[in-house]
Every structure is written in structure tokens, then in C-alpha cells.
Amino acid sequence: MSLVHEPAPTRVLFGTGTLGTVRDEVERLGRSRRFLVAGRSPSGAGERVADVLGPLLAGRSPRAVVHTPVEVTAEALAAFREAGADCVVAVGGGSAIGLSKAIAVRTGADQVVLPSTYSGSECTAVLGETEGGVKTTRTAEAIRPETVVYDTDLVRDLPAAVALPSAVNALAHAVEALYGAGATPLTDAVAVEAVRVLVAGLRSGDPEQLLRGAWLAGTCLDRVGMGVQHKLAHTLGGTLDLPHAPTHTVLLPHVIALNAAALPRLGEVLGTADPAGAVHDLVVSADGPAALRDLGVTEAGLDRVADLAVQRPYPNPVPLTRDGIRDLLGQAWAGARPVPQEPADPVAGTLDRLTAQVVDSFRAGDPRLRELLTGLVRALHGYARTHGLTQAEWQATIDFLTATGHATDERRQEFVLLSDTLGLSSVVDVLTHSRTPDTTSSAVLGPFYTEGPPELAQGADVSAGKKGTPLWVDVAVTGTDDRPVPGAVVDVWQSDEDGFYDLQLPEEDGPVLRGRFRTGDDGRLRFRSILPAAYPVPADGPVGSMLDATGRHPFRAPHLHFLIAADGYRELITQLFVAGGAHLDSDAVFGVKEDLIVDFVPRTGAMPDGTVPDGGWRQLTFTFRISRDD
Template structure:
């Protein structure tokens, strides 16, 4: 790995996060609600180590950990470990694998090393100059204690509650409402920006599956009961070990084990779960006095304040204020410039603005800027906005930009619903007469998909009404194209895609086929249904104001590639879908709407029986040659 490329990836991950705290040495990506972020910050403070810390937003509509540049940086730290698959309530790399869209991440630029396992982060920090946080004689006990914290379901606690009582402060409950769906949307947007990068796509797929499973976990009374009770039992065990009068958990020396427990107890206190040692609550009536005294000793350490952590003895303490941004540098003064003059009037304004682009050296830029100015001024002349309406428009675009952070692209969605994406697609895919029309790729394409023989059932474990898809790949002369690569992917009968379903661990409703000597390919799956686009941002506001539907009609995505031919990315829409005439992204073309007819006793091209009954469709995909 070249030093320049590593530094470029590190800089790219840091760029969207703005100002950092501290400077030099290690680089830490962390978030306030993360237990292990707390532990790493405390370890750095105990060591007095130089570090640059970037605080990331992981609650609310922002999800910095889902930004493609940050996910790409985390891939440098996988170190042979598997990616996360599902959600256990823990944030443990050792038990559950690498979450490619999570915090913390510790980077050692000098060693070009990215560390994702929190326990390895603590060991790395312990090896730095300063107080000995990992004495040789205590390392077995330290490892045992940190492993206990690592294996506990602390990560689930901010997002759900024991059915017997919710101790979380109200601001936190509000902050996590809908957070899993918001993160999934962010990661789907990041995934859509990563087409052509299989490792990034696989990383997003793993993170999305984990987030979907985390949502199920948080909403399950049984799972949350188990998580809270497991933590209460853990604190009871801690109290027993402290009963011999030891000052710190491994004896008289403050070690990494105490760092981990300080973060864990502070985490619980911020969630109102200090009842685990104060008692007097329906979830835990018995006080754990030894833990309470231990928490007080931990809170008294000045490094807790230096690390910006909640004190273990302070319940539901508010998050520290964010770092102040540096003031901008002073502006340079320029000599007066000749230009359009000062006496600009109603009838001369547009010409004055256009004159400023007269000397633009790049011809394409000059054309674009001039055309944009003419159309913008014509639009304003036509609608004659009030100042209040113009302020609203600026605020709308500002909010759209603010939402377009961390992988989410609200501006692209705005482009979609205004028909701009469809217009660009039409401009750039003007195929000759007779060729199948193109359409947008969408966010659910996966490079890592299974390969099937013709006639396979690609539905996997998904249940639903059966669909039989029978098609040919032809050239514009009607001749079959042999050996074309055909990608298929689609939603299920509820409008959901496999990568968003936490209950399956295999690809479903997607696959790669090859056309046979007659140009044919065919398969069985489940019939897809319509589904809504994200509507929690400015685009959703626009659709509601316009009384427009956010629901896309049901369709099957098809991408076909063959040597000598232009790639076709398109989709077939189901005739009769109620949303065909109201597709919010304007992807429907009449030539792509096809009748799916329910039939029995159907035979595939190879003579084998098709599941009966099945919704059957037959279609000829026609590719344009590259030289036409």
C-alpha cells in the first residue's frame, strides 16, 4: 500500500467531518453514543497521547459512518476478519465480525494501519509512552475483564428498552426514533454511489443487513429484556469481584480493564441504567454498593473530564458541546475590476450576468453557465416570486444539501422526482430504432450475485406468487445474441429486496444468466410488487405539497452485456400496476410495460414444467451495436 494512497483515503474520510479536536499522532473516528468510542478516548487521555479526534454523527438524519470514503477506509482495517452478519446486541468485532459502517476506528498514519477491533485499539494505545495501563503481571486479568465488556449487549441499549421499564432520557428516545431506517437509507445511497466497486458493495450489504436486524432486535420485547437482564447480571458479577475491597478491578493499579469498565458504567449512566448499581427500581431493587463506590472513584479521575466522557456516577448526563470551528482566514483585497457596470436595471440584468461569462476559457463551461442563467432568469420572470417565497426556496435547497451528507444524496432524489435524471438518461442512451429502451440502474444492484443455469428458481427462501420470466436477447436485425450476460434483480411481493431482509443470509431474487444459442434465457422467481422511495426529507415534502405518490410500480431489473453491443440497463414493469402512471422517478416507458399473465401447465423452452400456477411474461430484449 503506497503512503500517498493511504493518506488520500484517510484525508477523504476526514473531509466531510469538518473541524477535529486535538492534533497530531493517531487519528480517531468516534461518536458520543458509542461505548467503545468512550473507552478509546479515555485510554488516550490516560496516556496523554497526541491524537486528532473526529466526532461523527450516528443518530438523527446524519449518519457519517455510512459515508463511502469512511467505509472505504475501514476496509483497510478488516485484517482477514469476516464482516458482520446480523445483530446480537453487541459491538464486538471478535464475536460478530467487522461492521464496515461503525465507530470507532483508530488510525496510525505512520504505520499506515487502521484498527477496528476496540480491544486491539486499547492494546495499541497501551503500548504508547506514558503510564503503564497493561502491566505484564495483570494482562490475563485485564484480558478477562475487557472481554466481559466486549461480549455484553451494550450496543442495543440506546435503541430499545426492557418491557418492564424504559430508563432512557426522553431526548435520547426521540433521537433514536426511526434511526435504523434512516441509516439503511443512508447506506443504500452510499451503496448506489459505489457501483463498480465490489468490495464497497459487499461492505454496504453487510452493514445494511446488520442494521435491519438491529431494528428487529430493538423492537423485540423479548430480545431487549434479555439484553438488559444480561447487563444487570454482569454488574452483579462486577460487584462480587469488587467485594474484597480492591481499589481497581484488577487490584491497586488502574489498567485498561478499568478503562473499559469506566466506559461501560458511563454508558449505562447516560441511559439511566445506573439503577444497575443504585437499585431501588423495578428492574433492579438491590443496590450494588461496591460498584457504586467503584463508579465514584472512576468519576473522580480527571481524565474522565479530559476525555469528555459522562461520569459513571452521573445519570443521563448531557453530551459535551461540540468543538468550536476555527475562524476563516482574512479575505484578500483585489484591485477594482472592469465589468458590467453599476447601473443595472430590470431590462439589463440578464444581459449583465451573461456578460460576466463572456471570457470563460472553457467553451463547455461557458455554454452551461450562460444557458443556466438565461433559463433561471426566465423562470423568475414567469413566476415573480415574493421575497418570502425566495427565502423558502433557498432554505429548501439548503436543507436538501444538508441531507446530502454521509452518503445520502437528497439532491439526486430531487433530480429523480423532477425528471432530470430521466432526461439525462434519455440524452445519453439514444439507441437506434428497434433497440430496447434504457432505464436507470437503481440502488439495489449487487456485483456479488450467484450464477444460474437457465430455468433456475432464483427466489431463494422468499415465498410468494410464482413468476416465470421467458426472454430472448436479439440484435436490431432480429438475430439471436449468444452468450450475453444477463443480470436480474427485483423486489418481493411486499416490495422488499433481499439485502434489506434480516431474516435471510443468501442472495434471493437476483442472479446472473447467459443466453443460449437461440439467444434465450428463462427463470422462475416470485412476482415483485411496488414500493415507496424515501420520503422523510425535502423530496418527501415536495411530493406531499404536490399531492404526488412516492410509490414506484412493480418491476424487474434487467442488465444485459455482450461483446460488440452497447450495454442495456432497463426494467420490465407489470401491466396493471396501479402506480404505472404515477412513477415518482419517471422511469416507466410504454415499451417496457408488459403483461404478466397467470397460467397453468406452462412448459419452459427446454421442455421442463413451470411451477403452476405462475405469472408468465415473454419479452425480446434488443441490443444496439456499438458502431450504430
């Protein structure tokens, strides 16, 4: 494989309430005289942005129009120059962003863009303009916005009649990226994720999912380039003055049907052998536009559109003819459901239908549960197909999982250990912690946690006299505002000097090297223990056999476990690792994070509680930051 990948230089901010950063973002670009281009928005975004920009707002465009007519650009350009502006701030959908690009490419002005729909135009260096009833596009880096600010508040109140076509427009970007001439493994991966997120968002109505999907879809389309979907949408829009997003919505199922052979991954992610029909059904079920005639197109006008579409055709995996385009437009005009074509490989068709049947069986119940189960089905079916899983291999997998269940009891959790050693626990941990980035990093729970450890007083010795290097622990729990959190419940557990937990030692009568504490009024907690040691995860069961068969060692880096809970705060599960300890770079469960590697400082003499151990001891001092449970 040979390719060149150049990531786009656009700065992206994504979140809720990020509109408030727009002034800072303009100043970051070194610009001071802002020109506002605002489209219509139910959230009043234009006025909100104007308020944030303040007195340095130099001027604003009188209007923004779909398909960016050159005469409207001329009006805006005159106002921009009269204002002496040096930066365009655009808030709105494709019309506002298109006008911003048109000004920028003619003046060299920087752009800060706040999308209020799912158009995706903000991600690209493409500008489409209409002159004399013909829409043409051009690409240049001067067109690309310098900064994009995604604020979920701007799309939260979009009317359904706007939100649905806009989201399907974004879906069209992702689909087109899957068959585009410039596709790469990276753009394929982003496009597949965009399809997954957008379809989930269309089904759930979650605006944050839809906005995230639109960003992903626009990003991959920018790298891949446009194809027949955009050629037809631009031709219809420029020639017949049709609304852009509804036009994409009508066309998409028919373009998918045309290029079905080049879109095997689309069927996989949608869980159907008929992705064109599935998209059509999704639009119809949501009362979206499904026919060009419903957009005001007369059948007689389709011939001219077909003629124009083949004059300067965009790349497409299926050869395009004038008659073929006219036939596609005719089906789109009538709103007919595309007829699925049988795959060339009959086995693939059978498997597609099987996956679709299983996915479709999860229709009722909680939407999130359905999303998780259908995603799992697609992933498992895809895994079996990708690797050509044999019956013997699948039976061995069943036997392995059965043995894992048999190895699990009240003292041992082999399934947690399996999740840990496959790195899945750490994946979920990273995803969870990414939602609270200002807190102390989290870490995996591990298989040795037990509910209801013994309550211990401040200063207690959790080691109960077990041998090992004495350790004094002095930790604090604060909020993200650094204020102490009194009364926080802190569960602590660890291995002994030989690397065993109490659950692994039948001779232990009760819990050892574990306990439950509460922070004092100052948010601090102090107790005695012993220095934890590196240890092997249980390797005498099926997980150990897996590690041995793949040449992996079973050792964990030395650490202390903490589980912190407080009223009004999110629970934190984490570990602190001994700096300089063994296996920090090859932890068997992939649980080590750099900011959790801590100095356990060597000391001599008396410990803070007055105890004078024989030889040296260690001291751990650390502050945990936890976030509010908003």
C-alpha cells in the first residue's frame, strides 16, 4: 500500500457551552475586528455570539442564502470591507458557513465557525457557489476555517424538519467517503464510526451524537473528496434551487444502491444486506423527505439535470452514464424504495441477511441496551467473517468461556481477570475517565475487590502485623476546585510482600490488607500498611493458560487500590503504582498510567504515629481529585 496523508490544520473545540470561547479563539488568531455571518437559528445563536464578541464586532452580513449565490457574496464582501474587518465569525448551517468561506477566500481573512446544524461544511476546504443557475465547487486551503467551535447547545433545539435532513446530509458525507477515490484505511475507519454514531443518533434523537457524527463525517469527506452524491445534489440545488440537506436526504438511498458493490462495510455497520433500503426506511419512519417531487421538482426537469450531471462527472466506483443518472433521478423523484441487489458472493449475502435478522430481533426495550446488543452482534459476526472462524475454533472458545465460569467463585473472579488481561477493562476505564478529565486518573478495579471491607479508624494498620517494609499513607481527597471533601468513603486493598491478596490465602481468617476509611474534616486520610509487591495474576486457570499460550507474563506492577465515594461526587476507582517498581512498562492488565506512578519515599526513624520500625520505611503522600456528580 502506498498513500500520502495530510491531516487538516483546523483547530476544533467540542463540548457544551463552548460558544463562550469564541472571543478567545478570535484573539488567539491575532485578529481584532470581527465580521459576523449568522444564519437563522432557533437558539438565537447569532445574537449570543454577537454578545460574546462584544464591542470589537466590526460588522455583520445582511443575509446568508443557500447555495451561496455570488450576488449575495458580493453584498457581504462590500459590508466586510466597509467594516475594516480582519476575521469572519460564522454561526449557522451550510449557508452561513458557505458565505464565510466565500468571504475568506476573497480576502484572506481567518474564520472561526460555529455550526448550528449537521452540515459538515465547516470541516472542508470546499466552497460551492451558484451563478446563473449553475452551482460549481472549488477547493483551496484558503477556504478552510482556521477554527471550528462545536457547541451542542446550538443544535439541541433544532426542529425535526431541520435536524433530520441535516443529519442525513452528514450521513451522506460518511457514505461518500467510503467509496471516494481518495479513501484510505484511516478515512474508512472514521467514516464507519461516523455512520455508526449518526445512525444511533438518528434513532435516539441525541443531538450530541449527531453533532459528533457530523464532525467525523465532514472530516473524512474532506480527506477523500466528493463523488456522485454531491454532484447530483449540487446540480439539483444549483439548477432547481432546491434545499441542500433535503436533496441529499432524498438522493442518499439511491446512490447507496448504485454503489452497493463498493460499500460492503456500510452493510456491516448497519447490520443489513440492504443498506439502501435501510436508510430509505429510516428516513421515511422519521417523516423525512423521500421524493424529489415532494421538494417541488417536476419530472420534466430531470432531463436537464441528468445532462448537466454528466458534463463534468465526479469520480465514482460505478461508471456513470446519462441514462443511468436519469434512471436514478427518476426513482428519487418518485420516492421509490431502492431494490436491493444480490451480492456477487452468495455466502456473503446469506451472512448479511443472517446478521440483519439478528439485529432486527432486538426491537423492543431500552434504546441503549438495543444499541449495545446490536453493536455486539455486528462486531462478533464481523469477527467470525473476517477471520473465517471454524466450528472447532468456536467450540474451543465456548469451552474456554465455560472454564472461565467454572473458575469463578466468591473468592475469585476469572471473568474480570479475562477482561483485564485482554485490556478491555482498561478501554472502558479510559472511556469513563475521558468524561471527567480534571480528576485523578482512574484505573481498573481488578478481580480482588470485595464489598463491605472492615471499617477502620484513621491511623489503623491494615497489614495486621504481616511482614513487609512498613508504609505510612497520607492522602487527601479534594474536589476539582481543590477544596477538601470530608467524610469521603475510601476503600483500600493491596497484596502482601509475597504478592498475594487475602482472598488467595485460605489460612487467613478474615480480611487483611484491606479496609474502609473515612476522610476527616480536612479531607485527609492516614493509615499504616506495608509496601505492596509485584505479583502474578492467578495463572492456574483458563486465563493463565491463555497467557502462557501466547508467551505473555502474568505479573502486575506493585500498587495500592483505592475506591473513593462521597455524596454529590462521582466515584473514583484507581491505583497508585510504586515508582521504580517492576513491570511498570509491561503490566499484565495494561493498567499503569504515568500520572499514577508515585514515589513511595524511603524514610528512617519514627513513623508519624510514633512507631519506630526496625530498618527503614516508606511514605506515600498523594491528593486525589474527584468531580461533582452533575
